[in-house]
Each structure stands twice: as C-alpha cells, then as structure tokens.
Amino acid sequence: MRTSSTIRTGRTVKRTTRAAATLAVAALTLSLTACGGDDDNGGGDNGDKGGGTKAPASSVTLPKLDGESLEVAAVWTGTEQKNFKQVLSEFEKRTGAKVTFVPAQDPIINFLGSKIAGGAPPDVAMLPQPGAIKQAVDKGWAKPLGAEATKELGENYSPGWQDIGKVGGKQYGVYYKAANKSLIWYNAKVFENAGAAEPKTWDELLNTAQMVYDSGVTPFSVGGADGWTLTDWFENVYLSQAGPEKYDQLAQHEIKWTDPSVKEALTTLAEIWGKKDFVAGGASGALQTEFPASVTQTFTGGDQPKAGMVYEGDFAQVNIGETKAKIGTDAKVFPFPAVGDTAPVVSGGDAAVILKDSKAAQALATWLASPDAAAIQAKLGGFLSPNKSIDSSVYPNEVQKKIADALIAAGDDFRFDMSDQAPQAFGGTPGKGEWKTLQDFLKNPKDVAGAQAKLEADAAAAYGG
Numbered sequence: 039m040r041t042s043s044t045i046r047t048g049r050t051v052k053r054t055t056r057a058a059a060t061l062a063v064a065a066l067t068l069s070l071t072a073c074g075g076d077d078d079n080g081g082g083d084n085g086d087k088g089g090g091t092k093a094p095a096s097s098v099t100l101p102k103l104d105g106e107s108l109e110v111a112a113v114w115t116g117t118e119q120k121n122f123k124q125v126l127s128e129f130e131k132r133t134g135a136k137v138t139f140v141p142a143q144d145p146i147i148n149f150l151g152s153k154i155a156g157g158a159p160p161d162v163a164m165l166p167q168p169g170a171i172k173q174a175v176d177k178g179w180a181k182p183l184g185a186e187a188t189k190e191l192g193e194n195y196s197p198g199w200q201d202i203g204k205v206g207g208k209q210y211g212v213y214y215k216a217a218n219k220s221l222i223w224y225n226a227k228v229f230e231n232a233g234a235a236e237p238k239t240w241d242e243l244l245n246t247a248q249m250v251y252d253s254g255v256t257p258f259s260v261g262g263a264d265g266w267t268l269t270d271w272f273e274n275v276y277l278s279q280a281g282p283e284k285y286d287q288l289a290q291h292e293i294k295w296t297d298p299s300v301k302e303a304l305t306t307l308a309e310i311w312g313k314k315d316f317v318a319g320g321a322s323g324a325l326q327t328e329f330p331a332s333v334t335q336t337f338t339g340g341d342q343p344k345a346g347m348v349y350e351g352d353f354a355q356v357n358i359g360e361t362k363a364k365i366g367t368d369a370k371v372f373p374f375p376a377v378g379d380t381a382p383v384v385s386g387g388d389a390a391v392i393l394k395d396s397k398a399a400q401a402l403a404t405w406l407a408s409p410d411a412a413a414i415q416a417k418l419g420g421f422l423s424p425n426k427s428i429d430s431s432v433y434p435n436e437v438q439k440k441i442a443d444a445l446i447a448a449g450d451d452f453r454f455d456m457s458d459q460a461p462q463a464f465g466g467t468p469g470k471g472e473w474k475t476l477q478d479f480l481k482n483p484k485d486v487a488g489a490q491a492k493l494e495a496d497a498a499a500a501y502g503g
Contacts (some may be wrong), residue, residue, distance in 0.1 A: 198450030265473025354418030
C-alpha cells in the first residue's frame, strides 16, 4: 500500500471486457494451483531458487555520477525498506552517486508538501496512487521523465502500466513495484484439519469459513487498523459483482456511492464482516490489528493460530517470511473467489516520480525502469514487478514466480486499485474518507445505507462535486 479538486488518473480507463478479465483470472488460477511443494519463504536467502539466473548484469546504460547525491522518499518500512535500499546501493555502485533513503509518512503528498514548503524536497518520491501523481503534477512538483527513462520504460512495460504513470499525455511515473491484490492466503494445516478445500466462489468461501470455524479456528484475520486493507476487500467484491464498467465509473465518481451496486457489495461484505465469530478478535480486535500482525497471526500458534485465512496481496509474503511457515507448504494461496460472473483481478503499485530534475534523478528513474533493478528486489522476496523484461526465475519461490508470470501474462487486463485512483483525501488518508467509513462499517456492518451516505458525501467533497 494511501483536495478538494477533481483528481483523475491522467489516463483513459481501459474498458476491459469480461472475457478478457476471465482469461486473466484463468491464468492466475492455473498458476497458483500449479504451486506447492518445497518452496522457501518470501524472505528467504539470496540464492538462485528454482535454478534460475538473474537479469543480465548490465542491461541498462547509466551515466557516471561521481560526486552527485540524491534523496529518495517512500513510506516503506522494515524489510521492504531494507530490500529497496539494496536496489539503491547497486545504483550507487554503477554510477558513483550517493543515494539517501528518506522515510516518509502516509499520506506522502502531505509529507512532500511540508518538505517542498521548507525548500528541501527529495529528488525522487515513490508515490502509491495515480491520484497522487496527478496531484504532484497539478501542484507543479513533478517533472516529466526524460528520453532515456521513457525509452527504458517503453521497452520493459506494457502500455497499461505506462499509461497509469502519465498525466496529460506526458510520462511522469515509473511503476517500479506492483501488487496482485486478489489473493487469499491460508494456513494449510488449518484447512487440512477442517477438511476444507480452496474455494472458487463467494458461496464456497463462506462454506469454507464455516468449516474452519467448526474445526475450532476463527476463519479470517483482518488488519482493520489499516483502512487500506478494507478498501481492498471492497474493491475485489465490487469488481467481481458489479463488473469492470461499473468499477471504472465508481473509480472516477461517474456514479455515486449511493448506487445500488455499492449497496450490494457492502451487503455481501457484511456476510463475513458481520459475523463476529468469523473475524479474529471480532470487529474491535480487527480494528486494533495492523496489516503485518494480521498476516503473522495467521501463521503462528501451531494448530491453533488466531485465524485460518488472511486476505491481501502478494506482498504478504514478506510478513509470512517473519514466521516459521514455508510458502507453498505451510502457507498457501488461492485467487480471491468470484462473487459475480468472474473472479476479480485488482492491482496496485508504487511509481517513482522526479521532484528535482537533474541528470542524477533522471538516471535513477531509468535505473528503476530497468529489469536489473527489479531483479534485485524480486530475488529478495515480497516484491512483484510489472516489468515484463525481468527473468521470473529470480523470484525466491514458485508461488511468487507464478504470481509474477500471471501478472505479466495479464498484460493490460487488470483494474488498478480503486482507492488509489481517488483523490487522496478520499481514498488514501488515515482516519478520513473511505478508509474511515469502511472501518466504521466493519464496526457496524448493518448500517449499509449510512455507510453509503458517508462515502458519497466524502467522495463528492474530494472529487469537487
């Protein structure tokens, strides 16, 4: 994983057909069900798992930057930050530049605003929302990518991933990191003890949850303290149930949050959120559980973990890697089940955006658009790249490799995280907008109409009417 003026994504939203989405889901399903066996966890060592080779040592040309210094800001912490610093370290080795990582707070636009007001902006920022890129451009902060970075991006990314980094037809963002946000991870031992199988539909998911509950384990762990996890739940249900056309319309606020399709999705969510025995700690416990803990508590505690399943993206592997569970054996995964006609394919990502234009900053953007950079972090686990030129054998386990292959195979047939397309005041700010309203809805899932009214009021203010 996040203004009152209207924020758009800076691109024409692709009207993907249901048939195309079905193909993407089918590829993902086949990939995940082919996984298993003796995989290492996502935080495993740096050996070449699966017998693969990493990307070529020098597939990208970078200038000599001896004596130059750069600052890169991102909200990443812990293992994610540590792994990204290895990518920056390699850039230093290749160019002679000095790069400093600047820890940022969420929402990053507010953090950057204070830095810019103080006359000390970072050279490059990793922005987690297309809406944030648009806002940075509108404020005059962001600088367009130069010829070398644009060329590298064009060689390594599908048009869809290039487009979501554009504003007004100009390329501003390099989507260095992606996420597959349509996955449910589960404790294999819990499923085995419950006699449960991987569900493919929402009704099957509810039945599986009941079987897990009957076996003595709470079915779901929910990281409700982080509102973005709840928006991700909603988006998967809504995309599958309402379809891609409605999803695009709601993402752009072309239909209101009081639309019957939103009522249907919230009512469906309440089938899980509204059963306190289905959520670890009940609503109050979930609202005090941050995302990392929601994952780790699913894979600790032996035969009696706090929950049997946790919904979130491929990046959950970083947190699973902090437990003793092995991905592919102890910790397994299935695609988010189909609520409507087809299962959802929701993605997210973080884009590198230049704030201080210079030869060094452009070189860093070029580096982050290269397969060389992506391969370094991919090998460390808990990372997914939309870079189609990366050799997927560098991923540290078969589960991650298959997820990555499926993302690339999907091409442009995905939907970007809806809340990340929204103005940050609505879709990406702790304690406000969609994050806060869905936290309140988790606490009181019977009040569907109240949640819709609040969502619409906040959206109308954020989108400008």
